[in-house]
Amino acid sequence: GAVVSQHPSRVICKSGTSVKIECRSLDFQATTMFWYRQFPKQSLMLMATSNEGSKATYEQGVEKDKFLINHASLTLSTLTVTSAHPEDSSFYICSATDKGVRSPLHFGNGTRLTVT
Amino acid sequence: AQKVTQAQTEISVVEKEDVTLDCVYETRDTTYYLFWYKQPPSGELVFLIRRNSFDEQNEISGRYSWNFQKSTSSFNFTITASQVVDSAVYFCALSNTNAGKSTFGDGTTLTVKP
Numbered sequence: 001g002a003v004v005s006q007h008p009s010r011v012i013c014k015s016g017t018s019v020k021i022e023c024r025s026l027d028f029q030a031t032t033m034f035w036y037r038q039f040p041k042q043s044l045m046l047m048a049t050s051n052e053g054s055k056a057t058y059e060q061g062v063e064k065d066k067f068l069i070n071h072a073s074l075t076l077s078t079l080t081v082t083s084a085h086p087e088d089s090s091f092y093i094c095s096a097t098d099k100g101v102r103s104p105l106h107f108g109n110g111t112r113l114t115v116t
Numbered sequence: 117a118q119k120v121t122q123a124q125t126e127i128s129v130v131e132k133e134d135v136t137l138d139c140v141y142e143t144r145d146t147t148y149y150l151f152w153y154k155q156p157p158s159g160e161l162v163f164l165i166r167r168n169s170f171d172e173q174n175e176i177s178g179r180y181s182w183n184f185q186k187s188t189s190s191f192n193f194t195i196t197a198s199q200v201v202d203s204a205v206y207f208c209a210l211s212n213t214n215a216g217k218s219t220f221g222d223g224t225t226l227t228v229k230p
Contacts, residue, residue: 105216
C-alpha cells in the first residue's frame with residue numbers, strides 16, 4: 001500500500017542551528033501534504049498545509065519564517081526549522097494524500113526533534 | 117470551527133476486558149469524515165478507520181468495533197477482549213474532506229495490563 005517516509009526519525013541539534021525534515025510519498029504522487037507538531041502527551045496540532053508548486057498555508061500562530069516548508073515535487077515536502085530553540089523540541093509528523101478523492105491520508109512515522 | 121473531544125484522558129484495563137473509547141465531535145459541515153488512529157510508544161500513527169457522515173452503519177473489524185451516532189455526534193471505539201499490545205494512545209479525528217487537514221482530539225491513553 002501507499003507509504004509515506006519521513007526522515008530523519010530522530011535528530012538532536014544545538015540551539016541556533018537549522019534542521020530539515022523530509023516527507024516523501026513512496027508510491028503515489030502527493031499533491032498535498034500536511035505538517036503536524038505534537039508535544040509530549042498532547043494532541044497533534046496542524047502547522048501548515050503544503051501544496052505542490054505553491055506556497056504553504058500556515059495555521060494561525062505558526063511562524064512561517066521559522067518553519068519553512070517547501071513542496072517542490074509531487075513526492076517530496078520538506079520542513080526546515082530555522083534557528084531552532086529548545087522550545088521547538090517536539091515530534092513532527094507529516095501526512096500526505098494523492099489526487100484520488102477516495103484516497104485516505106497517509107502519515108509518516110514522525111521525526112523527534114530535540115534541541116539542546 | 118471543528119472540535120473533537122475525547123473526555124477520557126487515560127484508561128487502564130486488565131487483559132481480556134472490553135473497553136470503549138469515547139469521541140464526541142462538533143462541526144457545522146454536513147459532509148465530514150471521522151477517523152480513529154492508534155499511536156503506539158514508537159510514535160507513528162496507525163490508521164484504524166475512516167467513516168463519512170452519510171454512513172452511520174456500525175463497523176466491526178476483528179476485536180475492534182465502532183459506533184457512529186450522528187444524533188449524539190459521537191463516534192465511539194470499542195476493543196473487545198483487550199490485549200497488552202492494544203496499549204497505546206488513541207486519537208479520534210475529524211475532517212471536512214476525505215483526506216484533508218484534520219482536527220484531532222486530545223487522545224486517550226489506553227493501558228492494558230496482563
